[in-house]
Amino acid sequence: MARTRHVLPGFRLSLGYTITYLSIIVLAPFAALAWKSSRGGVEIFTSTLTDKRVLASLELSFTTSFYAALVCGFFGVLTAWALERYSFPGRRILDAMVDLPFALPTAVAGIALCTLYAPNGWLGKILSPGGLKNLYVSWVETPNQWVVNLLEPIGFKAAYSSTGITIALIFIGFPFVVRTVQPIIQGLSLEVEEAAACLGANRWQTFWRVIFPTILPGTLAGMTLAFGRAVGEYGSVVFISGNMPFKTEIAPLLIVSRLEQYNYNGAAALGFILLVISFLILLFSNLLQSWNNKRTAR
């Protein structure tokens, strides 16, 4: 019945090949994960979910990913707006640069960010406590004592802290927001903004009442994608985080350390939990996107 509809050949071949390939590469290993995590019974899940170290790592992964998604949302919308609406020299280069985290290996990003934000790194030097003061003293010939006292306590530990993890996750999540919001801004009809202007709205009102509600669902969808990617991220985080149990140990890293201790059931249980979480995040993002499609279709 299905065959008569298709004029083009190759439906059975391509679909058959796709499904066979996916079964070998995806479904079989996932079956192994389900089998292994069920081997430990319910106890392994309850003991995993009540383990203080696991809970600390999950909480850390969620909070850092959440803050990273917020920052990505803010700067992502600004960048998408600048790339779509303004013309300035180097716009095309910047547009290409946004995809850097997709193309740059996570380990390279990891060691670069770690060196950059380490206490003696280019940015870490300025951000660490007293860093601004040192910069001021070395730049100004006769430093003002009042300014020195003011700058002295400013600063925080960037690398080897949860701030460092957030920085790495911002890097990873940024393109997801830009690439989700950009087509929406591109698709905004100028007529609507013109109408708002004709009806007496100033630019600020047009933005808050007309543009912002239109791009909000897309922004949230992009932020959810960035969040989902961030929760599972490993390579760019392990260098900058410092990996202290209970303090800067993210959930994927805990899986690795459980594997290294040959705790296969424990690793499988935590892996299964992470998988369920990323599935829920993906589902939420799809819901947001269909909400967005419905609104723009109207």
Next chain:
Amino acid sequence: MAGIAQLNLPSGEDATRARIIARNQLARRATSDPLWMKATVLILSLGFLFVFFVLPLALVFQEAFRKGWEAYLKVFEDRATTHSIWLTLKVALIAVPLNTVFGLAAAWCVAHFRFRGKQLLSVLIELPLWVSPVVAGLIYVLLFGRQGLLGPWLFEKDIKIIFALPGIVLSTVFVTFPFVARVVTPQLQALGRAEEEAALTLGANGWSTFWRVTVPKIKWSLIYGIILCNARAMGEFGAVSVVSGHIRNQTNTMPLHIEVLYNEYQFVPAFAVASLLALLALLTLVIKSATTWFADRALRNAAL
């Protein structure tokens, strides 16, 4: 001369064009942002991109050349380093063609046909993008590892998959299989199937239609998909790190070797190897810009 004559005696068409331009200029004023807003948005977004993207990249090359060209080149005389480069090339050489064939097959059936479960198939194709790389490695350890589902059987037959090349290739294939399909499917959908149907009507068989009509039509997005897949395959860290076992001169790929060198405080060698991967990433971005430009042009020509 012709231009001046046209200015003096505007034809009906030119007058219309002038009116459209004037209208657009008025509209642009109503929908453009005030200067202070433009400046703020540009400073914030450019500053962000500079701190998060330009500085880390610049740092990779600065650290790699910290002790000069000779020290940089000397890094690649080390046996463990050259081995890691060869291993990475080998893995990419197996994984990328496999995923290219898969990507084309998946794009063909998703873009051209309607069938039950298509939505589910699309989700499955995107899945590796949302699964933690560590989990991607873990599932292969649980399937093929000594304690895994097939572990005892493999051990009996003396087949090594985990902590060996097959495991590295498998986890790389898992992490990178969405890329070709993801890039090619929308392009195939946008270009439609009229040309293929015309070729078939003229008597071409399925394969020659595919090779002579479809592949030339989508070649730019196909090239970008392959390049992106390759960059990800060569740079995969989390999944490979779980299955490889970090055996020097045996199962250390370039990203794993970078980790080892960095943790041994050998910063120049670590960043020298990293600079190769960073160059590959920059090349990927350049090819992306070029191929999207060509693909957009193909799409515009098809629309005309």
